[in-house]
Amino acid sequence: MKVARYRAYGSPENIESAEQPDPVAGTGQLLVKVHASSVNPIDWKMAGGHFPFNLVRPGLPYLPGFDVAGEVVTAAGDFPVGARVHSRLPTVRGGASAELVAVHPRDVAPIPEGMSYADAAAIPLAGMTALQGLRDHARLPLAGADGYRVLVVGASGGVGHFGVQIARAAGAHVTGLCSGRNAELVRSLGAHEVVDYTTGASPAAGGAFDVILDCVGSQPATTFTPWLTARGVYASTAPTGATFAWQLFYALTFRRRVRAVMLGPSAADLRWLDGLAARGALRAHVDATFPLARLADAHRMSIAGRTRGKIVIAVAE
Numbered sequence: 540m541k542v543a544r545y546r547a548y549g550s551p552e553n554i555e556s557a558e559q560p561d562p563v564a565g566t567g568q569l570l571v572k573v574h575a576s577s578v579n580p581i582d583w584k585m586a587g588g589h590f591p592f593n594l595v596r597p598g599l600p601y602l603p604g605f606d607v608a609g610e611v612v613t614a615a616g617d618f619p620v621g622a623r624v625h626s627r628l629p630t631v632r633g634g635a636s637a638e639l640v641a642v643h644p645r646d647v648a649p650i651p652e653g654m655s656y657a658d659a660a661a662i663p664l665a666g667m668t669a670l671q672g673l674r675d676h677a678r679l680p681l682a683g684a685d686g687y688r689v690l691v692v693g694a695s696g697g698v699g700h701f702g703v704q705i706a707r708a709a710g711a712h713v714t715g716l717c718s719g720r721n722a723e724l725v726r727s728l729g730a731h732e733v734v735d736y737t738t739g740a741s742p743a744a745g746g747a748f749d750v751i752l753d754c755v756g757s758q759p760a761t762t763f764t765p766w767l768t769a770r771g772v773y774a775s776t777a778p779t780g781a782t783f784a785w786q787l788f789y790a791l792t793f794r795r796r797v798r799a800v801m802l803g804p805s806a807a808d809l810r811w812l813d814g815l816a817a818r819g820a821l822r823a824h825v826d827a828t829f830p831l832a833r834l835a836d837a838h839r840m841s842i843a844g845r846t847r848g849k850i851v852i853a854v855a856e
């Protein structure tokens with residue numbers, strides 16, 4: 540099978556196209572022909588040795604990517620040959636930049652009818668991170684968040700653009716913090732208010748927030764905690780050591796105030812997101828699509844930090 544892989548750690552210059560033996564489905568596993576994958580910052584952070592991945596680097600050659608959408612070619616569980624499935628691969632080392640992947644049925648969800656492979660590949664990792672950040676860390680009630688004020692920092696990025704839609708679907712009042720160039724996009728995703736971070740305006744000028752989902756991580760938690768209501772929680776998908784320290788500090792005082800989000804992949808959560816998409820309340824915004832042979836360009840684009848929504852990799856027709 541064709542793959543795209545890092546032959547050495549470092550920058551996308553080290554990505555090469557190569558042929559590798561097809562994976563063999565283990566006991567009870569599906570073999571999936573990958574139609575599309577998507578890029579997440581973790582893909583190049585692992586290769587680049589950004590903390591903490593400098594401590595736990597995958598072996599070489601490294602096949603980056605965690606999101607796949609494709610078609611079952613070896614059946615298992617309830618999934619027959621030809622079934623359309625998607626997954627955030629449950630591995631710690633990626634593997635999605637390949638024409639075939641082996642995955643257990645418990646780690647996949649059926650792609651809803653009418654959803655393209657591109658959208659199905661864009662949703663898993665970023666969508667689940669937004670969902671778990673809001674629901675599990677910030678305790679946003681998904682069934683009835685009327686009266687909740689939610690701020691999504693980095694509302695135009697992969698995680699943030701799903702966060703805006705999930706919070707809106709929950710019934711919350713949503714403010715998106717993004718640059719002016721992305722204001723229209725973020726509004727179209729359901730944000731009631733948009734604040735342009737390049738102007739230096741404070742999102743809290745309109746009132747305090749019950750939930751702040753930070754998908755950027757460029758400011759310390761202490762920038763945001765003064766903007767919280769008494770019940771408010773700040774959750775960061777890009778935590779630093781200080782974020783963990785604040786989480787611990789508040790935990791020791793029996794308060795939930797600062798949380799570091801660490802995704803735990805879950806096919807049940809993916810099905811939940813699919814349900815939202817099927818109701819028309821969630822969509823992936825695909826900024827660009829690259830063929831597998833141009834994975835290096837896709838990583839360069841992600842590293843630039845200006846992605847609107849998601850970057851998709853077209854693996855097979």
Ligand SMILES: NC(=O)c1ccc[n+]([C@@H]2O[C@H](COP(=O)([O-])OP(=O)(O)OC[C@H]3O[C@@H](n4cnc5c(N)ncnc54)[C@H](OP(=O)(O)O)[C@@H]3O)[C@@H](O)[C@H]2O)c1
Nearest residue numbers: 580668693695696697698718754776777800801802845846
């Ligand atoms: N902990 C976990 O389990 C987990 C899971 C998923 C992701 N993450 C992390 O979460 C972060 C976000 O991931 P992502 O996929 O959403 O990244 P992304 O798509 O690459 O984010 C890019 C977006 O961030 C916006 N942005 C950059 N600086 C900003 C600022 N100061 N204020 C507001 N918006 C800003 C950009 O908009 P402009 O161009 O307008 O600036 C762009 O739209 C990454 O650090 C990623 O590694 C962690």
